[in-house]
Amino acid sequence: MKVELREIHKHFGKVHANAGISLNFPSGTIQGILGENGAGKSTLMKILSGYFHADRGEIILDGKPVTISSPADAIHHGIGMLHQDPLDFPPMRVADNFLLGRAGGLFPNRASVTRDFKRLADQFGFSLDPDSYVDSLTVGERQQLEILRLLWLGARVLILDEPTTGISASQKEMLFATLKKLAEQGMTIIFVSHKLEDVEFLCHNIAVFRAGKLVGETKPPYVTKKLVEMMFGKEISLGARQPVSQEGSVFSLRGISIEEVRLKIKDVDLEVHAGEVIGLAGMEGSGQGPFLRACAGLIRPVAGKVRVNGLDLTGKSYHVYKNNGVEFLPAARLEEGLVPGLTLTEHFELAEKAEGVFINHERGVKLAEQRIESFNIKGTPLNTVESLSGGNQQRALLSLLRSPLSLVLIEHPTRGLDIESVIYIWAKLKERCRQGAAILFMSSDLDEILQYSDRILVFFNGKVSQPLEVETTSVEKLGEMIGGKGWQDIRTA
Amino acid sequence: MMKNSRLINFGFQVLAVLLALGVTTLILLAAGAQPLDAYKNIIRGSVGSFDKFSDVLVAFIPLLITVAGLLITFTAGLWNIGVEGQIILGAISTTWVLRLLQDTSTPPALIIALSLLAGMAGGALWASLAGALKTFGGVNEIFGGLGLNFVATAITIWLIFGPWKRPGVASIGGTESFDSPLWLPTLPESRLSLWALGLAILAIIVIYFLLQGTYFGLRLKAVGKNSKAAYLLGVPTWQYSMMAFMICGAFAGLAGAIQVTAVYHRLIGSISSGYGFLGLLVAMLVNYQAIWAVPVALFFGALNIGGIQLPIILKLDSSITGILQGTLVLFVLMVEGARQRFMKRVGDRQ
Numbered sequence: 001m002k003v004e005l006r007e008i009h010k011h012f013g014k015v016h017a018n019a020g021i022s023l024n025f026p027s028g029t030i031q032g033i034l035g036e037n038g039a040g041k042s043t044l045m046k047i048l049s050g051y052f053h054a055d056r057g058e059i060i061l062d063g064k065p066v067t068i069s070s071p072a073d074a075i076h077h078g079i080g081m082l083h084q085d086p087l088d089f090p091p092m093r094v095a096d097n098f099l100l101g102r103a104g105g106l107f108p109n110r111a112s113v114t115r116d117f118k119r120l121a122d123q124f125g126f127s128l129d130p131d132s133y134v135d136s137l138t139v140g141e142r143q144q145l146e147i148l149r150l151l152w153l154g155a156r157v158l159i160l161d162e163p164t165t166g167i168s169a170s171q172k173e174m175l176f177a178t179l180k181k182l183a184e185q186g187m188t189i190i191f192v193s194h195k196l197e198d199v200e201f202l203c204h205n206i207a208v209f210r211a212g213k214l215v216g217e218t219k220p221p222y223v224t225k226k227l228v229e230m231m232f233g234k235e236i237s238l239g240a241r242q243p244v245s246q247e248g249s250v251f252s253l254r255g256i257s258i259e260e261v262r263l264k265i266k267d268v269d270l271e272v273h274a275g276e277v278i279g280l281a282g283m284e285g286s287g288q289g290p291f292l293r294a295c296a297g298l299i300r301p302v303a304g305k306v307r308v309n310g311l312d313l314t315g316k317s318y319h320v321y322k323n324n325g326v327e328f329l330p331a332a333r334l335e336e337g338l339v340p341g342l343t344l345t346e347h348f349e350l351a352e353k354a355e356g357v358f359i360n361h362e363r364g365v366k367l368a369e370q371r372i373e374s375f376n377i378k379g380t381p382l383n384t385v386e387s388l389s390g391g392n393q394q395r396a397l398l399s400l401l402r403s404p405l406s407l408v409l410i411e412h413p414t415r416g417l418d419i420e421s422v423i424y425i426w427a428k429l430k431e432r433c434r435q436g437a438a439i440l441f442m443s444s445d446l447d448e449i450l451q452y453s454d455r456i457l458v459f460f461n462g463k464v465s466q467p468l469e470v471e472t473t474s475v476e477k478l479g480e481m482i483g484g485k486g487w488q489d490i491r492t493a
Numbered sequence: 494m495m496k497n498s499r500l501i502n503f504g505f506q507v508l509a510v511l512l513a514l515g516v517t518t519l520i521l522l523a524a525g526a527q528p529l530d531a532y533k534n535i536i537r538g539s540v541g542s543f544d545k546f547s548d549v550l551v552a553f554i555p556l557l558i559t560v561a562g563l564l565i566t567f568t569a570g571l572w573n574i575g576v577e578g579q580i581i582l583g584a585i586s587t588t589w590v591l592r593l594l595q596d597t598s599t600p601p602a603l604i605i606a607l608s609l610l611a612g613m614a615g616g617a618l619w620a621s622l623a624g625a626l627k628t629f630g631g632v633n634e635i636f637g638g639l640g641l642n643f644v645a646t647a648i649t650i651w652l653i654f655g656p657w658k659r660p661g662v663a664s665i666g667g668t669e670s671f672d673s674p675l676w677l678p679t680l681p682e683s684r685l686s687l688w689a690l691g692l693a694i695l696a697i698i699v700i701y702f703l704l705q706g707t708y709f710g711l712r713l714k715a716v717g718k719n720s721k722a723a724y725l726l727g728v729p730t731w732q733y734s735m736m737a738f739m740i741c742g743a744f745a746g747l748a749g750a751i752q753v754t755a756v757y758h759r760l761i762g763s764i765s766s767g768y769g770f771l772g773l774l775v776a777m778l779v780n781y782q783a784i785w786a787v788p789v790a791l792f793f794g795a796l797n798i799g800g801i802q803l804p805i806i807l808k809l810d811s812s813i814t815g816i817l818q819g820t821l822v823l824f825v826l827m828v829e830g831a832r833q834r835f836m837k838r839v840g841d842r843q
Contacts, residue, residue: 322727330725339719339726342711350715350726354708361706400726 001062001078001156001188002027003048008057010043015416017043018054019212025157030179030189032203034196036231036283036444039209041192045159048190049081050074061157080155082146084162094137095130098149120148124178139262140171147178157188164198165262165285165461176202194283196224196483228479232446248274249310250406250438251295251326256304260290263462268304270457270467272407272440275433278467279449280442282459282482288442291464292409295440296328297321309406325406325437331415333393340386344368344379344396351400375399376424391421398428408432410441414448426452446478460484502832509828513821520816526809535814538802539795547685551756552768553794554686554693555580555748559772560779560786561696562744567781568704569737570717575623575638576745577769578645579616583746585649586615587753588760591671592657601674608675609750616746617739619645624738628731634738642769649762657760667761677755686755696744701783713737745769771797774822780829793818 003025010018018040025031035041046052048059050068058065061077068074074081089097098117099108114130121128126144134142143163150158160179164172179189179202193199199206200222208215208230215230251272258265265287272278280288293299295306297318306314308324318328330336338347345368349359352367368381375395379388385396394417401408413429414422429439429452443449449456455467458481465481480486521528539549559576566573573579590611594604619641626637650665657668679686704710713733715723720730752764775793779785800814 318724319727319729328725335719336721336725339715339722341718342715346711346714347726349708349711350723350728357708358706359708359711 003079003157003188003190004058004060005044005048006058006060008044008047008059009055010040010047010052011055016212018047021057021214023207023214023217025188025190027156027188028183028186029204030183030191030202032199032206033190033192033209034194034199034206034227034231035209036194036446038211038444039231040212041209042161044209045081045161045190045192048074048157049079049159051081075150075153075155078154078156079159080150080153080157081159082143082150082161082163084165090133090135092134093130094128094132094134094145097134097145098130098152116152117148120152124148124181125174138168138171140167140175143167143171143175144178151182156186157190158182159190159192161192162194162285163191164193164195172198194483196227196480196485198484200224200227224480224483224485225476228476228483231483232475232479248436250274250308250436252307253295254305254307256294256301256306258287258290258294258299259302260287260299263287263290265291265462265464268464272438274406274436274438276454277429277433277439277441277452279453279456280440280459281446281449281456281478282442284444286459286482287462287464288459289411291459292411292440292442293328295407296326296409298328322402325404327401327405327408329397329401329408329410329413331411333390333397334386337397338385338393341384343382343384344372344377345381347385347396347400351402371399375428391417394421394425395428398425401432404435405432405437408437408439410439412443413441414445415443422448446475446482450475450478458482460487463487501836505828505832505835506825509824510821512824512828513817516820516824517813517817521809521813524809524813526807531803531807531809531813534802534806535796535799537799539799544683545798547680547683549791549795549798550690551684552766552797553791554689554755555752555766555768556772556775556794557693557786557790558696558744558748558751559768560775560790561693561700561783562741562748563772563776564700564704564781564783564786565713565744566737566741567776568710568717569713569734570720571627571734571737572635573620573623573638573738573741574635574773575620575641576741576772577765577767578638578642579619579742579745580749580752580765580769581642581645581649582619583612583616583749584753584760584764585645585652585749586746587612587750588652588657588668591675591753595671595675604675605677605754608754609747612746612750612753613743614746616744616749617742620738620742620745621735624735628735646762649760649764653760653762665762667757667759670759673758675754676758677751679755684756686751689751689755692747692751696747697783697786700744704783771818774818778822778825 005021005023008018008021021040021044033041033045043052047054048068050071050073059068060066066077068077068079071081089100095110095114095117099110099113117130126148128141128145134145137145147158163175167175179191183189191199191203205217205219206222206227207217208227210231210233218226249271253268253270256265256268263285268291280291282288290299294301297306297313297316297320300315304314305312308321308326311324313321313324334340345361345364348367348371349364365381371377372379372381375398377388377392377395377399379392385393388396394414408429414425417425433439450470453470455469456473456478457467458465458478460481461484477486518528521531538545540546559580563573563576587608590608591604594607623634623637623641626632627634653665653667659669677686677688704714712723712728715726715728716730716733724730748768749764752766753760757764771793775786775790779789796814796818800811803809803811803813
């Protein structure tokens with residue numbers, strides 16, 4: 001089926017997530033969609049598959065304009081989406097999952113469904129047992145199940161969102177073979193990914209997104225350098241930085257391994273010096289998140305040693321880390337960082353060490369006034385945190401950090417903030433560095449990483465690079481590594 | 494604007510009360526009763542005489558103590574449905590200590606004091622089971638508490654018909670009454686104990702200051718509103734949840750202990766008299782604010798006692814006051830939702 005998108009616009013509040021996107025997907029092709037996190041590719045796919053409604057624009061299927069009101073409506077039109085996290089029902093059998101979502105009578109004919117299922121599975125060489133439970137399947141197998149289900153429901157357009165994350169190499173091979181076969185049969189495949197290698201290998205055409213806009217389209221043969229340039233933009237300037245002393249290790253990791261559901265990080269060594277800033281680069285979900293949390297004692301590494309100022313804190317809880325000068329600032333400010341419903345004053349009273357049983361509210365308000373002034377927070381001591389703007393919430397979060405500190409771990413320090421707040425927040429963070437704290441932060445903004453880090457760790461699919469010195473690292477090199485290329489000549493940490 | 498919005502809030506609350514009265518009136522009409530007569534009797538039956546009012550206070554005491562405890566668990570974001578069982582276990586523990594010491598030479602005043610403390614300990618222990626199920630077993634406190642309520646009732650029945658049965662005939666009427674020296678002193682010719690009333694007032698004052706002015710209260714609030722952030726800010730979250738359960742359990746246990754020592758002077762099958770569930774309603778109605786707990790608990794106590802008149806005089810079931818209490822809570826919650834939407838719409842327009 002031929003899919004045309006015309007001038008699709010989508011706003012989320014002030015964010016223009018899709019700014020006039022027009023694309024054509026001819027039938028029988030595999031179309032790649034490439035872009036950073038937040039570039040707008042998922043939004044567009046969700047519009048096409050009925051999860052969101054576009055503010056403006058047209059969707060045209062085989063020459064006919066349609067409105068897609070829900071995911072069920074999308075599959076009715078022949079559009080099926082395979083989500084990054086399979087939307088199945090783990091405690092149920094494969095065959096029952098297959099049945100769900102199909103409009104039908106009260107009593108489904110399980111026998112004929114099972115027959116259909118086996119026929120389809122054989123066609124693609126999937127070895128799935130219809131009677132096994134979904135819990136027992138691997139991510140790759142669940143993906144296969146989902147593909148079969150969508151095909152069986154009559155999908156003629158298949159959207160795959162980051163399908164190669166968390167599946168084995170052989171499953172990936174099988175997935176690619178399947179997609180190629182489907183394309184030959186005339187299906188339209190839309191393949192959304194940030195993995196350069198996969199997209200280059202598979203797709204007949206690649207569209208690159210950046211900041212809500214379609215930057216351009218290219219056809220094979222692909223030039224990796226060009227794709228990276230399109231993804232990240234060219235002009236990235238390096239900020240001035242002061243030299244960091246190579247002595248005074250405040251934090252060290254020895255042979256740290258982390259195991260998450262879909263990701264394994266193996267055997268990382270790292271030495272962090274007082275006053276230095278280390279940026280963790282990589283696509284969302286490449287392992288930076290769990291890595292940061294493991295550094296804070298929020299996730300227990302399965303192997304290795306963590307030392308803070310020489311003290312072995314392996315396996316201790318976050319509160320022990322905190323008492324030793326380690327603080328973690330989450331990206332989800334109102335979900336994890338601040339307590340909605342409590343005032344700024346109450347936050348300071350919570351964060352500071354308690355003295356006695358009763359709270360001295362006067363002192364709390366005075367402290368709040370001081371911090372509000374020195375962190376330039378637009379709000380009063382009695383404002384609840386949820387009434388503040390995002391930038392002010394982030395300033396509030398920073399102002400809660402105790403002193404003295406050895407290490408600050410930050411998820412996305414400036415995500416979603418205006419440029420003025422970004423500059424302010426980094427000025428405050430650099431102040432902490434001058435006082436001897438080291439900073440580890442993750443960001444999906446390459447600009448930010450290059451601007452503020454002394455050294456960079458690149459993450460790809462659980463692999464961690466050796467720390468790269470910012471001065472000797474090019475944007476192209478970084479972009480390629482983030483997309484999973486050029487790792488063979490890099491030693492991993 | 495500020496004054497205006499307070500006026501709007503008050504208007505919404507009046508609306509809730511009117512709606513609750515309206516629904517109750519309809520039910521009364523459907524039952525073929527005269528609504529005005531019924532309301533008149535409820536009022537007369539609760540504040541019509543000093544005797545009636547002292548009965549209201551007898552109901553008010555355990556209710557207020559239970560609400561005081563529930564304010565702690567609600568603040569910590571916990572739905573302590575198990576509060577009924579905690580009252581019951583308090584009563585059982587109190588009865589146990591009284592039975593143990595009644596034939597010894599221990600001074601009665603000391604026995605009473607010990608029995609009250611035992612009640613608090615029993616309630617706290619029972620609450621800690623619900624807490625442990627939640628913290629270590631991942632069982633939602635609503636289900637755990639509900640299950641433990643049934644177990645607590647079963648234990649009571651077993652004790653009354655088994656080990657603690659009255660000599661001769663065991664009956665649902667309860668265990669053998671204790672001698673009057675072991676009763677918490679009451680006013681003459683009344684079941685109202687000023688000691689118990691004092692404890693209830695003290696309980697709500699303690700809770701008020703605990704929640705308003707202490708680090709403990711602030712941390713508890715943080716855990717209730719966002720436990721993830723509270724943890725990152727340095728609050729040991731599961732320990733605080735556990736403490737909230739145990740404090741609430743101790744208060745509920747005290748309510749049960751007072752039912753035994755001041756009101757019934759024995760263990761009976763329905764010792765909790767539903768004050769746990771009623772307490773949940775009151776706590777929701779006052780929006781978890783200690784300061785409002787006193788008048789609302791008094792009002793609910795008055796409804797309970799006033800309702801006793803209905804079967805006698807109007808041949809109506811006394812559960813009609815329960816309907817009034819229930820609909821009141823439902824409408825207050827519903828109207829609160831409507832108010833928030835209304836304010837949001839007004840806010841958006843500005």
